[in-house]
Amino acid sequence: MFPRVPDQHKVGRPLIPNGLGAFYVLFTTVYLFLVYFWQQSVNPEPISAAFTLAVCVLFGGFMGMMDDWIDLKWRYKAFMPLIAALPLIYYAQAIDARTSITLPLVGMVDFGIAYFYIIIPLIVMIVTNVVNQLGGLNGLESICPAIVIAGLMVFSPNYMLMVGPLLFWLILAVFNVSGKIFVGNTGSFTIGMTVASFAVISDLKVNLFISLLPFIFNSALILLSAFLIGKKASVTFDGKKLCANSRKSLVTIITYRRPLTERQVVLIISLIVGLFTLLGAFIRML
């Protein structure tokens, strides 16, 4: 039914349906609309968090779709999320959101108006791209963002917004881990946008930053390798295990001269993300 692409890390490279993240977009939108209608009937608000999140998710889906269709160049992909920051900026201004960020050891840094016009767009752009970049293995692109979202939900006053979408995403993740589906660019862009938007709406910037450190580290390595050395990270697959000859991404660092199965790599990275998410939670509770 869906377009099929080869699973690179399986024997015989079986064709796997790709782009099922589109269902996540539709489910999340419908869910958030329902939450919005329910909230409006209970406690009408001039500007709604559910609606803002729905729009951001739609933005993410649209971008992913465009990528699936015309294979956007990275320079467009990198900056397109900036447009998606608009609803968030508007929301943050409308609810008179806190413009400061409390950093551990440093204390509170108030960005003033720059928070709306510089920090929020930067958060959206960076988060969407780093989440999109940590992928390529079955389960990696679906489980890691789910861990981050779960971590954010613990502290978010708007956790209800993500209950349905997270459950749906986890169902997709189960199929993804078992190698039956890929979420595609639509999925990975949308989940990245979800993470960024949910964190901004919930005012959980520090949690977000700490949870995403493994993602940021991965992207920094990829970008530095690409710019400085001019080579992309790659792993070899011997039919059972993955192995890398260089250290140009998180996956290749873990598999550098240490052959591991795909599941093992995904588990290790998920654990790292989980640890950082816990660390973020711990720092917040301090």
Next chain:
Amino acid sequence: MGETFKERLGNSLSGFNRFGIQISHGTIIAVAALVLILFIAVTIRLLPLRWENLTAGTSYLNEFDPYYQFSATKHMVDNGLLSPYYPTPWINAMKWYPVGLDMSSLLPALPMTATILYGVVSLFGNIDLMTFCAILPAFMAALSCLILYFIGKDMGGKAVGLSAALFLAIAPSFLQRSSLGFFDTEVPGVLGMVLFIFLFMRSMDSKRSLKASLIYSLGAGLSLAYFISGWGAAYYIIGLASLFVFVLVLLKRYSQRLLITYSITFGLALMIGTKVPYIGLNYLVSGAILPVAAVFLVLILAELMRNNITIKSKLTLVSASMVAVIGGFIGLWLTGSLSSLAGKFITVLNPFIRASSPLVDSVAEQRLSGWGNIYIELGIGILFFLVGLYFTLRNPTNRNIFLLLFATTSLYFATSMVRLLVIFAPAYAIIAAIGIFGTITPFVALLKGTSKNLVKAKRKMLRVSREYSGLAIIIIFVLIVSNLAFSPQSGGMPRAVSQAYTPTAISGGSLPVGGANLNANIPVWLDAVNWLQTNVESTDVVVMWWDYGNWLSDLGNVTSMADNTTVNGTQIANIGFIYMGNENQSLAMLSSYGQKNVKYIAVFTVLVVQQQSETVYNVYPAGYGDEGKWVWMARISGQDKQRFIDQGFISAADAWTNETAFGEQVSGGWQWNDRGLSSVVELLLNDAEVTYCYNLMANFEDVTFAPDLELEPSQYFKGIYYAGLYTSPFQYGGLVPLVAIYEIQWDLYNAAH
């Protein structure tokens, strides 16, 4: 007999075939959709009728400016189409007392259109002129949408045309300025603009015959003339069209047809446009119109260069032309002709000039629009706009180049002035439509499974299956629906809908209220103008801040001193002085206008009533009336401080520059100082507030309505009518509008002086 309805319909439709008329399903759907869009365009604009006098079938106009247009229309209906201009300019003595307002400075397109159409409609039956003028904008807006459909159709097919028409029909900025009662310059402006674009683009179409091209050029010229004589923003579209032609020449797309089209269009438009008295021949040498001549010169040069002439001759021609253009500019600059650009248009190009002009800045519609306004206007549709720009850029045909220039320049101007969002609306509508269909078409083609060529052409399409295409279309659909139906940027209610729930300013009592819960109009202002009509002579002058001048003269049938035309800044400063000075200073100024005619002064205030305890209610000013506008009175009169001192109206020690002379902003609101408390505006506002409170207490025993302040009554101003005095405190969500009219007691003043 046994024929079903479906069969009968089928037989009737097949009758068309006998006449050789073949109508495809696609056409039927497109026409039906277009009719529906136009129906929506009209009805959504007419929904505020619910607050008008439906039993009598009459409606008021919205805001303030439309009454100025109405005044001219009424004069034309009564005295002939050219009466405001010929044989002598009509000076409306009921406005801008004592000089009157020269109505020949009014752009004629709107009142003439209304007069002619009113004449036609009157053939079929009687209709109140004001009601006709109130509903006319809705129909003219629908006509603009229809024309935009044809522009969109030319640019990207029927689907793009239909979407563009729909987007324009519900574009908040356009909707607001063409809804019930908005009988103002934008209405013929937008119509003239889209008509001009449609015809101008067609006239340049090289696929059409020369004869067709000539006809379209003539049409474009006429529509541009209509635009010039309808809206001051014609500067923009003239500049845009010149820029477009210039860019075509730069891109080496010059053709003889371009020269012919350009000459006919602009020649005809400017020939007719300059016949309008207010515009005149000086228009031709104004800074914004000169580029038309320069581009014409460039076209002639291009034509000459096209011919086989020597390099030497070419160089001579180019040098001579450059000398002519530069010399011409220097000459005009030295003679001062270039300075004739109206201040408003310069402020569009450089908005920061406005900081020094409180009179221009005090008008909300001329304020700088932030990014927020753009986002509220476009919502997430901005995504399709950007995608549309990308598609347009990728395929730079002549039409698309025009579209790109139109979109980018109008967006720039829209960010410069809020009301110019209305110029951007058509550009946005077409480009967003192109964006949507550019994105959706390949998916639709895949879904239909008829796009082998497309799959080959776009290798990446191979990655996308039919089912995925279906999902993609649904996502795009949901995105559009979220924007159009739920509008996250305006709290879930699209502005198109909230606009339909907003009464005309006067029927809404000039309050920021509306919505489904407002069951009837707020008659405060209507009562005030009716009282004036009945009790005050039309030659009597009623002083009020300029916002309400047109309501006083056109509805109240009394003479006003200032209105929205703001033609006389000195007089507005004087009125500011009248309100901000103490009673003696104010009456000295009023006296200078003649005690015989200047008999009344009025204020409009909005109060808030809040419950403090079971028996005590606090009353204080809300800020929507003169209690908010007095700041501008202080600032504008403060600019003429030296003049007031020189003319002996005030001493240098007492004179002020701005509002800070009257008090200060504290945490609980504005704190008046002694001078502020003795200013006429505060005396009158407080009197209205106190009178309202006492009146309530007379009706509700055991309940105290406590004003925030109670001043000594005024010496020389005697309250004779308070419209809204009997408004229940919670009828409009705690807001109470009041129009208080005072008689000036000249005998007391003269006795004391």
